[in-house]
Amino acid sequence: MKAIVNQKNFKKALGIVEKVVAKNTTLPILSNILFKTENGRLKLSATNLEIGINYTIGAKIEEVGQVAVPARIISDFTNNINDEKIALIVKNNVLSVNSEHYKTQILGLDAKDFPIIPKIKNKPLATIPIKILRNSALLVVDSIALSEARPELAGIYVNFENDKIIFASTDSFRLTEKQIDFKHSLKNSFIIPRNTALELVRVAGELEGEIVINISDNQVSFSSDDFEMVSRLVDGNYPDYKKVIPDKFISKVLVNKNDLEKNIRLAGLFSSNISDVKIQCLETKTNITAKNPDRGEIETDIPSTLKNQPFEIAVNYHYLIDGLKIIDTNEVVIEYTGQGSPIVIKPGDNRKDLVYLIMPLRK
Amino acid sequence: MKAIVNQKNFKKALGIVEKVVAKNTTLPILSNILFKTENGRLKLSATNLEIGINYTIGAKIEEVGQVAVPARIISDFTNNINDEKIALIVKNNVLSVNSEHYKTQILGLDAKDFPIIPKIKNKPLATIPIKILRNSALLVVDSIALSEARPELAGIYVNFENDKIIFASTDSFRLTEKQIDFKHSLKNSFIIPRNTALELVRVAGELEGEIVINISDNQVSFSSDDFEMVSRLVDGNYPDYKKVIPDKFISKVLVNKNDLEKNIRLAGLFSSNISDVKIQCLETKTNITAKNPDRGEIETDIPSTLKNQPFEIAVNYHYLIDGLKIIDTNEVVIEYTGQGSPIVIKPGDNRKDLVYLIMPLRK
Numbered sequence: 256m257k258a259i260v261n262q263k264n265f266k267k268a269l270g271i272v273e274k275v276v277a278k279n280t281t282l283p284i285l286s287n288i289l290f291k292t293e294n295g296r297l298k299l300s301a302t303n304l305e306i307g308i309n310y311t312i313g314a315k316i317e318e319v320g321q322v323a324v325p326a327r328i329i330s331d332f333t334n335n336i337n338d339e340k341i342a343l344i345v346k347n348n349v350l351s352v353n354s355e356h357y358k359t360q361i362l363g364l365d366a367k368d369f370p371i372i373p374k375i376k377n378k379p380l381a382t383i384p385i386k387i388l389r390n391s392a393l394l395v396v397d398s399i400a401l402s403e404a405r406p407e408l409a410g411i412y413v414n415f416e417n418d419k420i421i422f423a424s425t426d427s428f429r430l431t432e433k434q435i436d437f438k439h440s441l442k443n444s445f446i447i448p449r450n451t452a453l454e455l456v457r458v459a460g461e462l463e464g465e466i467v468i469n470i471s472d473n474q475v476s477f478s479s480d481d482f483e484m485v486s487r488l489v490d491g492n493y494p495d496y497k498k499v500i501p502d503k504f505i506s507k508v509l510v511n512k513n514d515l516e517k518n519i520r521l522a523g524l525f526s527s528n529i530s531d532v533k534i535q536c537l538e539t540k541t542n543i544t545a546k547n548p549d550r551g552e553i554e555t556d557i558p559s560t561l562k563n564q565p566f567e568i569a570v571n572y573h574y575l576i577d578g579l580k581i582i583d584t585n586e587v588v589i590e591y592t593g594q595g596s597p598i599v600i601k602p603g604d605n606r607k608d609l610v611y612l613i614m615p616l617r618k
Numbered sequence: 619m620k621a622i623v624n625q626k627n628f629k630k631a632l633g634i635v636e637k638v639v640a641k642n643t644t645l646p647i648l649s650n651i652l653f654k655t656e657n658g659r660l661k662l663s664a665t666n667l668e669i670g671i672n673y674t675i676g677a678k679i680e681e682v683g684q685v686a687v688p689a690r691i692i693s694d695f696t697n698n699i700n701d702e703k704i705a706l707i708v709k710n711n712v713l714s715v716n717s718e719h720y721k722t723q724i725l726g727l728d729a730k731d732f733p734i735i736p737k738i739k740n741k742p743l744a745t746i747p748i749k750i751l752r753n754s755a756l757l758v759v760d761s762i763a764l765s766e767a768r769p770e771l772a773g774i775y776v777n778f779e780n781d782k783i784i785f786a787s788t789d790s791f792r793l794t795e796k797q798i799d800f801k802h803s804l805k806n807s808f809i810i811p812r813n814t815a816l817e818l819v820r821v822a823g824e825l826e827g828e829i830v831i832n833i834s835d836n837q838v839s840f841s842s843d844d845f846e847m848v849s850r851l852v853d854g855n856y857p858d859y860k861k862v863i864p865d866k867f868i869s870k871v872l873v874n875k876n877d878l879e880k881n882i883r884l885a886g887l888f889s890s891n892i893s894d895v896k897i898q899c900l901e902t903k904t905n906i907t908a909k910n911p912d913r914g915e916i917e918t919d920i921p922s923t924l925k926n927q928p929f930e931i932a933v934n935y936h937y938l939i940d941g942l943k944i945i946d947t948n949e950v951v952i953e954y955t956g957q958g959s960p961i962v963i964k965p966g967d968n969r970k971d972l973v974y975l976i977m978p979l980r981k
Contacts, residue, residue, distance in 0.1 A: 328913055331887050335880065349914065357884065361914040517698065521720065524694050550691055551712065551724040 256290070256320025256345040258297050262333065262354070264312045265341055268299050269330045271310045271458055271482070276326040277303035284323060288330075289369040290343065290350070291321035297343075300372055301326065306451050307372030308458070309483040321366035324350045328361055372485055375469045375476045380443060381415065385466040385479065387435055389459035391422045392452050394433045394581045394609065399449045400426035407491035411452045414444040414493075425496055429574045430612045431581065432500070445470055446489035455484065500612055501599060504590035506566045508536040509603060510559035512587040516579040518543045518555045519572050525553045526572075530616060534568040534575075536561055536589070566591040570598050570613040578611035619653070619683025619708040621660050625696065625717070627675045628704055631662050632693045634673045634821055634845070639689040640666035647686060651693075652732040653706065653713070654684035660706075663735055664689065669814050670735030671821070672846040684729035687713045691724055735848055738832045738839045743806060744778065748829040748842070750798055752822035754785045755815050757796045757944045757972065762812045763789035770854035773809040777856075788859055792937045793975040794944065795863070808833055809852035818847065863975055864962060867953035869929045871899040872966060873922035875950040879942040881906045881918045882935050888916045889935075893979060897931040897938075899924055899952070929954040933961050933976040941974040 269288070277285035280303075289300040297314035300307065322345040329352065333341070338354035345351075350361045392411060400408035405427075414421040418440050423432045447455070455477060459466075462482055469476045476485045522532045522545035535542040541559040546552040568575070568589065578600045579587060586603025600611040632651070640648035643666070652663040660677035663670065685708040692715065696704070701717035708714075713724045755774060763771035768790075777784040781803050786795045810818070818840060822829075825845055832839045839848045885895045885908035898905040904922040909915040931938070931952065941963045942950060949966025963974040 325913070328887055332884060332916075335884055335887075357916065357918050359888065359914060359916040362912065521695060521698055524691055524698075525722065549725065550688070551722060553695075553720065553722040555720050 256292055256322065256343065257316070257318035258290075258292060258343045259315040259317070260297060260312060260341050260343065262336065262339055262341050266333050267461065268297075268310045268312045269326075269333055271461055272299045272301040272308045273326045273330050274457065275303050275306045275308050275454060276301045284364055284368050284370070286325055286327070287323035287364055287369065288326045289321065289323045289366055290345075291366065292316045292319040300369070302370055302372050304370065305448070306454055306484065306486045307370075308454075308485075309372060311481045320345050322348055322350050322363040323366050323369045324361050324363040332357075332359060332361075372483075373474060375471045375474055375485065377469060377471055379467045379469050381420070381437065381439070381441070381468045382465050383420070383435075383437070383468070385459050385462050385464060388466055388468075388477070389456055391420075391433045391435055392447075392456050392459075395422045395424040395431040396449075396452050396456060397577055397581070398424040398426055398429050398431040398611075399452065400424075401449075402426075407446060407489060407493055410446040410448045410489040412444065412446050412493040412496075415441050416444075423493070423496060425494075425499075428571065428614055429578065430496055430499060430610075431578075432496075432610045434608045443470070444493070445475060446491070446493055447475060448486060448489050451475075451484075451486035458482075458484065499597065500610060501590075501592040501596060504592050504599065506536070506561065506563035507588055507590040508541060508559050508561050508566075509586055509588055510536075510541050511557060512579050512582055512585060512603070514557045515541065515543075515587065516576055518557060519576055519579075521555065522553050523572060523576075525550050529571045529573065530569075532572040534572070535565065536568065536591070537565045568598055569594075569616050571616060574613045575600075578613065581609070581611060583609075619655055619685065619706065620679070620681035621653075621655060621706045622678040622680070623660060623675060623704050623706065625699065625702055625704050629696050630824065631660075631673045631675045632689075632696055634824055635662045635664040635671045636689045636693050637820060638666050638669045638671050638817060639664045647727055647731050647733070649688055649690070650686035650727055650732065651689045652684065652686045652729055653708075654729065655679045655682040663732070665733055665735050667733065668811070669817055669847065669849045670733075671817075671848075672735060674844045683708050685711055685713050685726040686729050686732045687724050687726040695720075695722065695724075735846075736837060738834045738837055738848070740832060740834055742830045742832050744783070744800065744802070744804070744831045745828050746783070746798075746800070746831070748822050748825050748827060751829055751831075751840070752819055754783075754796045754798055755810075755822075756819050758785045758787040758794040759812075759815050759819060760940055760944070761787040761789055761792050761794040761974075762815065763787075764812075765789075770809060770852060770856055773811045773852040774815045775807065775809050775856040775859075777807040778804050779807075786856070786859060788857075788862075791934065791977055792941065793859055793862060793973075794941075795859075795973045797971045806833070807856070808838060809854070809856055810838060811849060811852050814838075814847075814849035821845075821847065862960065863973060864953070864955040864959060867955050867962065869899070869924065869926035870951055870953040871904060871922050871924050871929075872949055872951055873899075873904050873920060875942050875945055875948060875966070877920045878904065878906075878950065879939055881920060882939055882942075884918065885916050886935060886939075888913050892934045892936065893932075895935040897935070898928065899931065899954070900928045931961055932957075932979050934979060937976045938963075941976060944972070944974060946972075 342353045412423045525545040540556040584602040588601045590599040705716045775786045888908040903919045947965040951964045953962040
């Protein structure tokens with residue numbers, strides 16, 4: 256193989272694929288990146304056997320070929336040089352990386368030993384702008400269950416239904432649901448594993464344009480012209496979470512999101528227990544207090560607009576802060592649905608595309 | 619006590635004193651900051667029994683008094699509010715911290731239980747600009763011995779001699795010496811413990827003007843109008859390190875500092891052993907190579923100017939990178955003093971106020 260690449264493009268490509276390189280693996284080949292000439296371009300591939308990424312860049316290909324090389328060393332080297340052009344030459348599984356100021360030889364492995372990243376041969380399921388996919392995944396990613404106790408909760412539920420794509424996640428303490436409009440009406444759903452969702456959010460920040468979603472029985476792929484990410488899907492049926500979201504409220508409050516978040520954080524300083532922080536939504540203000548026998552106490556209030564009766568928000572305040580973080584409006588609506596029932600958080604502009612719900616504290 | 623302070627000043631003062639607050643201590647009072655009215659101002663004090671800091675800020679004192687309060691909570695609170703004025707009111711060892719939007723009460727401890735930070739009553743030893751003190755300490759701090767095997771090496775040696783103040787440190791693998799001019803001729807020397815030196819460098823970045831150095835048999839203080847830091851001194855006699863610094867060289871090379879540092883770093887990627895990296899100073903260039911049977915190899919060179927015979931720098935390359943970092947000129951001089959003798963690094967402009975020396979590798 257002999258290929259000449261632009262340093263900036265090559266650096267970007269390494270950045271995109273290297274994060275899925277397996278760390279501390281017993282299979283040494285998985286800590287490598289596969290370099291392969293393909294249709295007059297250079298394809299970089301990495302996989303940890305759960306997620307695989309291919310990314311292709313323009314290159315001047317003088318000789319076709321392939322090699323697998325340790326990700327760490329080629330990436331550290333490329334990130335630390337400024338020479339514009341890099342020549343990649345493979346002989347006997349040794350990759351020579353040469354530029355104006357540097358000559359290196361990196362010992363690689365036979366490309367034939369690199370695991371095959373599967374292709375999904377079904378017809379594409381949907382094509383959506385990558386920014387919208389990223390934003391939706393980003394909103395729901397924090398509520399994914401960390402524990403594998405219920406494996407089906409350890410991922411993002413993606414549900415195509417009635418001209419909508421619904422992204423949902425819950426760890427059974429809180430739940431996030433984001434809906435986006437979708438031009439075609441189709442019925443399908445799957446669960447993306449947490450790590451895949453995190454990688455997708457990370458890598459999508461580097462990409463532009465549209466992304467094609469493709470699924471098989473147990474795999475999903477996200478692909479564009481240059482990029483492809485393939486992952487296993489979570490096995491199992493997502494619970495019928497819709498029935499947990501209350502359709503009516505008893506009272507609700509409209510309050511400035513940043514002020515509320517800040518005051519809850521400050522109250523958190525005076526608490527050693529989640530139940531130390533009390534949030535009371537009154538006629539014209541929201542009162543936040545915390546009292547702890549070892550630390551002291553704090554009292555703050557911010558103006559707010561109440562509908563119906565005053566109420567107290569009795570939830571884990573950390574989850575409330577998480578919920579406020581994903582609201583993209585200056586004001587936030589908090590709905591009270593009764594004692595022992597969840598608290599519902601929505602954007603302040605009455606949009607219905609984003610719902611965050613916190614289960615009540617058990618006493 | 620009742621004192622009104624400006625939030626920005628108070629935040630700065632907390633930042634200066636809180637870093638010496640003891641962590642994980644068995645003496646709970648040491649995790650507190652002492653607040654005390656003094657001469658119409660407010661004094662904040664913290665100590666970990668090895669280092670003590672006092673810092674005084676302007677305040678409107680309405681009632682004199684004092685209290686000790688957990689550093690973490692008052693500092694987190696103050697850093698997270700924007701209200702301009704803060705009222706500090708003490709009753710029964712409870713500190714009320716009130717501002718426009720917040721009312722808090724922080725449980726404190728009796729100020730009488732707070733350890734006394736000693737005062738050194740001797741005549742001041744020297745007064746020097748704080749920026750010069752900080753810069754000198756910063757240059758030598760990395761060569762201080764981390765091990766306490768030889769306690770006298772675990773600090774910065776400060777030596778007043780012949781119109782100079784000399785700062786030196788060595789961990790017996792490398793040695794740094796920085797000299798500054800001093801208007802008075804006096805003879806005195808002491809060893810500042812490593813932690814004190816690190817704190818001094820940190821805190822001096824926040825201060826301006828001149829600093830008064832004061833010593834007793836076993837303590838040193840650094841003080842200005844608002845600020846005072848008192849520390850124990852390292853016991854023992856500093857070794858006669860001067861005899862290790864060669865006064866002649868066999869060959870020397872003049873080379874661009876940043877290019878050399880970068881190329882050594884890149885070569886380091888291809889080494890798993892410090893002796894994998896070879897630096898050869900030839901007639902017109904400096905050749906850097908590394909070869910490792912598991913990773914591969916690299917070859918780079920940069921133009922350089924040689925005096926006398928070509929030589930090889932056979933040292934731990936990490937120490938060489940550390941040395942290049944403290945050189946403040948674009949070019950650096952590296953002196954070869956014979957096989958088995960140290961390598962000497964100096965600024966490229968022939969200044970003699972800064973010397974960094976690396977002991978040769980033992981084969």
